[in-house]
Amino acid sequence: MKIYNFKDLTQQELKKLCSRSISDDNLVKSRTEEIINNVKSNGDNALLSYAQQFDNIELSSLFIDKNELAKIAKQIPSSVKSAIDTAYQNIHTFHASQLKQEDKVETMPGVTCWREARAIERVGLYIPGGTAVLPSTFLMLGIPAKIAGCKEIVVCSPPQQDGKVNCYIAYVATLLNIEKVYLVGGAQAVAAMAYGTESIPQVYKIFGPGNRYVTEAKKQVQNSVAIDMPAGPSEVLVLADDTAIPSYVAADLLAQAEHGTDSQSILTVTSNDTANKIIQEVETQLLALPRKDIATAAIANSYVMLVDDLSQGMEFSNLYAPEHLILATEKHEVLIPLISNAGSVFLGNLTPESAGDYASGTNHTLPTSAFAKAYSGVSIDTFIKKITFQHLSVNGLKNISNTVEILAEAEGLQAHKNAVSIRLKELS
Ligand SMILES: NC(=O)c1ccc[n+]([C@@H]2O[C@H](COP(=O)([O-])OP(=O)(O)OC[C@H]3O[C@@H](n4cnc5c(N)ncnc54)[C@H](O)[C@@H]3O)[C@@H](O)[C@H]2O)c1
Ligand SMILES: N[C@H](CO)Cc1c[nH]c[nH+]1
Ligand SMILES: [Zn+2]
16 A cells, blocks of 8 residues: 655645546446436336346346245345344434424514425435445335335346345345335446336436446436435545554455455554554455455555644545544544544444444445535435425514515515515505
């Protein structure tokens, strides 16, 4: 891993190090555009031919229905079933706690304003399945969608080699009472949910992480459909000092590196000595990983940032705005107020990022590519809209009328003024 020293870098150099751009970004953009246009024009036929091209499978059906999902789900080993059940409970508990009704507010006597939440009626969930099938993502998206009360939940995930989904995905589908899982991956799945095809219903909002094609497609369809956020290749920034445990930090860096060759794991560290111990551990642990090649490529795409102290480390972290921030230090409490940009934060040496990936309860669908500067991770809020309401009593109308009439006149909008005056006249 290349080592940089924060205080030696110019603003321009820091900006470049924080950018997640990759040399073939333009190629991904144009291929994605082509895929979206093809799905728009050719619907299901385009989806079937992409399944052949990208997933090496000739599909006889574009979906698996509820009955078949229930049959496949029975193959799940009991240990995995109970791990999914525990994760389900924790994720459900944390997300259910986010459902809150807001108070009505009287802004002036007789003028009452409030907001009420309504679920987005039709949502589309993308469950990644290219380099690894992620039933955990199905839990992370399906549970809040159900709690929020979304009526129609469309689920897309790439097909397996047998033209079906695996038993973990099928089991989660049965837990969530999902009608169908569509066997479509990549940019084509996003296009299908954005515009609809003969088989796949058009939705109002698309959720879920994915590779660069999926994430680029979500960005490109935004003129027709809402999206949760850009949630692309996984990334982590670990901020470590001399109280960090090198083997733990190395394991955390590798956990995100094994997701994909374009993942990034950044070590921000207060001493050269700790940096070297951690790098050594990364090299050792890497050799034992089954996904060694993927993780090696991601580590080659990563780096170490040396900082003078933890607060300078936080300054860099806020610039980088990581999807995951791990504070590998005993002094994590005092750093919390300094965090301004991060998707999800893991505090202290005993809190591995994998806990949040699977089972602690927080959501693992999080903004990448520095979008943590402006977006939050998925939560109940992502699946609802908030509608504002207002009611004016007689007193309220009298109290507000003068202000509205003067402002309407100032804007030259006579009809706006009339809408108040006509009511006021009736009252006098
Ligand atoms: N940010 C988050 O919250 C979060 C959460 C979980 C996973 N992730 C990320 O999701 C990603 C999952 O990626 P994945 O690839 O394993 O699965 P994926 O399901 O996102 O993508 C697989 C699909 O990509 C398409 N594809 C593959 N190569 C293509 C090409 N050359 N041209 C066009 N389309 C192509 C295929 O249709 C394939 O079915 C990883 O990068 C992981 O780090 C992010
Ligand atoms: N780390 C991923 C989010 O970037 C989520 C995940 C799913 N499975 C394992 N990890
Ligand atoms: Zn992960």
